[in-house]
Amino acid sequence: MNRRRVLRALAGGGLALAVAPAVMLGSRPAFAGLDITQFNAWIQGVREEAATRGVSSATLDEAFKGVAFNYDVIALDQKQPESTITFVDYLARVVNDKRVAAGRDLYRQNLALLTRIGTLYGVQPRFIVALWGIESNFGAQQGDYRIVEALATLAYEGRRAEFFRKELINALEILEHHDVSAGNMLGSWAGAMGQCQFMPSSYLRFAVDADGDGKRDIWNSTADVFGSIANYLAGNDWKPDQTWGREVKLPAHLDSNLISLDIQKPLEEWKKLGLRRVDGGDLPVVHKLDASLVRPDDTTGPAYLVYGNYKAIMKWNRSTYFATAVGTLADRIEQG
Numbered sequence: 001m002n003r004r005r006v007l008r009a010l011a012g013g014g015l016a017l018a019v020a021p022a023v024m025l026g027s028r029p030a031f032a033g034l035d036i037t038q039f040n041a042w043i044q045g046v047r048e049e050a051a052t053r054g055v056s057s058a059t060l061d062e063a064f065k066g067v068a069f070n071y072d073v074i075a076l077d078q079k080q081p082e083s084t085i086t087f088v089d090y091l092a093r094v095v096n097d098k099r100v101a102a103g104r105d106l107y108r109q110n111l112a113l114l115t116r117i118g119t120l121y122g123v124q125p126r127f128i129v130a131l132w133g134i135e136s137n138f139g140a141q142q143g144d145y146r147i148v149e150a151l152a153t154l155a156y157e158g159r160r161a162e163f164f165r166k167e168l169i170n171a172l173e174i175l176e177h178h179d180v181s182a183g184n185m186l187g188s189w190a191g192a193m194g195q196c197q198f199m200p201s202s203y204l205r206f207a208v209d210a211d212g213d214g215k216r217d218i219w220n221s222t223a224d225v226f227g228s229i230a231n232y233l234a235g236n237d238w239k240p241d242q243t244w245g246r247e248v249k250l251p252a253h254l255d256s257n258l259i260s261l262d263i264q265k266p267l268e269e270w271k272k273l274g275l276r277r278v279d280g281g282d283l284p285v286v287h288k289l290d291a292s293l294v295r296p297d298d299t300t301g302p303a304y305l306v307y308g309n310y311k312a313i314m315k316w317n318r319s320t321y322f323a324t325a326v327g328t329l330a331d332r333i334e335q336g
Contacts, residue, residue, distance in 0.1 A: 034157060036069045042156050043067070046165070050172045059175050063148045063182045070153040073145065073189045077154060087296035087321055094134055094325045095332065103133045103329060104336035113223055117210060121230035122240035127309075128229045130330035131316070132195060139195040142219065143188035147171050147200070151191045167191055170200035179207075179215045186219070194218030195225040196232075206232040236312040244313065244327035245291070245306030248283070249276045256299065261311065261320075264290040270305060296320040 047060045085093075107114065107129050114125035129138075136142050148171055155164035171191075175182055187193035193203060196218050207216040210227030217224045251274030258273070265273075270291060271283045283305070291305040304324060313323040 034074075036156070039069045039156055043152065046152070046155075046168060046172075050169055053169060053173060055172045055176045059172065063172055063175050064152075065182070067146070067149045067152060069156065070145075070149050073150050073153045074157050076189045077157075077159075087301050087324070090321050091325055091328060095329045099133055099137070100329065100332045100336070102138060103129050103333040106133075106138055107333055107336075110222065110226070114226060117223070117226045117230050121227070121234040121238075123230040123233045123238055124240065124243075124330075126330040126334045127233065127244075127313075127326065128226050129333055130326045131229050131313075132225060133329060134322070134326055135197040136195045139222075139225070142186065142194055142197075143192070144186050145189045146182070147185045147187050147191055147193055148175075148182060150187075150189050151200075154191065164191065167200045170204055174200055174203055177216075179217065180219065184219060195222075196229050198228065198232075202232065203228075206235055232316065233309075233312050236315045237308060238312045239308055242289070242307050242309050244309045244323075244330065245294075245304050247278050247302050248293075248305050249278050249280065250303050251275065259293050259295050259298075259303070261292045261294060261306075261314070264292050266290055267305070275305065294320050294324070296324055 043064055047064070050060060051057070107125065110129075111125075114128060117123075118125040118128065132138055148168065151164050151168040151171055155161050155168050171185065174180065175185065185193065188197065192199055198207060198218060203216070203218065206228055207218055207224070208227040208231050209216050209224060211217075211221050211223035213221070215221075215224075216228070218228050248270075254273065254275075267283050267286055267289055270293070271285070275283060275293075277283060289307060291307055292310075293303060294306055294310075295301065295303045304327075306323075306327075310323055310327065313326050314320070317323065
């Protein structure tokens with residue numbers, strides 16, 4: 001099992017708080033080799049770089065007011081759990097009956113808005129709701145870390161300095177656009193923001209003002225959240241006339257080398273190789289629709305034939321656990 005894939009799925013599946021290890025937050029542990037005495041000087045360098053990108057002094061003053069090195073963020077980053085959770089267990093946690101029921105209710109409550117946005121972007125509404133549900137439990141678990149402070153801490157700490165410094169500059173550009181104030185720019189300890197948990201770079205590329213109030217508010221506006229999710233998928237080659245995939249039953253002696261997202265075959269070829277629906281029935285014959293075979297737990301557990309839309313979800317989060325859970329939740333919402 002790929003540990004990194006499991007951790008990424010958990011972090012992106014609204015479960016970070018539920019599965020995080022016990023960490024003594026609020027204390028100030030000494031991290032080996034980490035000197036924070038130059039943190040304020042480092043911030044000055046970030047300010048100078050952001051200014052060359054058009055971020056004003058007023059915005060920078062607001063953004064960095066009260067910002068300090070956050071030990072809790074580093075503790076969480078360095079003490080992520082060694083997870084041995086199987087895909088079946090993960091799916092039971094993420095796509096449980098309570099979340100499915102909530103997703104169906106919210107789908108019905110927002111049907112008009114979802115229909116409008118789904119039609120505009122060419123994305124089936126059930127996938128919008130599924131991503132919303134898995135990323136933030138339908139907005140209930142957005143995180144309460146100040147994004148600028150979290151990103152500054154992670155960038156200064158240095159293990160992924162280039163990535164987090166770029167995201168910090170992106171966050172400052174967002175503040176310059178006045179879509180959100182620094183005090184309200186909240187999210188996870190890793191810098192993911194709002195109800196759809198966009199990193200600042202994703203926000204700049206894909207967040208939209210779907211309610212027409214002049215701001216791209218993925219923290220409070222349901223319309224902006226839905227529109228931003230749909231725009232992300234549409235911008236990553238989403239096909240409105242296709243689904244994501246289906247669970248399949250494998251023949252006893254299938255070549256395991258065929259289990260790969262890098263291998264695509266027409267459904268008819270998979271059928272000839274002996275793959276069947278989980279109930280034993282024949283696969284559907286859809287002309288010109290290629291599929292890849294994935295098995296989230298590599299050599300055990302359920303297997304799935306997946307289409308191009310699955311790969312679009314993988315661009316959101318590069319985890320087969322996550323992508324398969326999104327597709328499964330979307331299907332269960334539709335069934336209701």
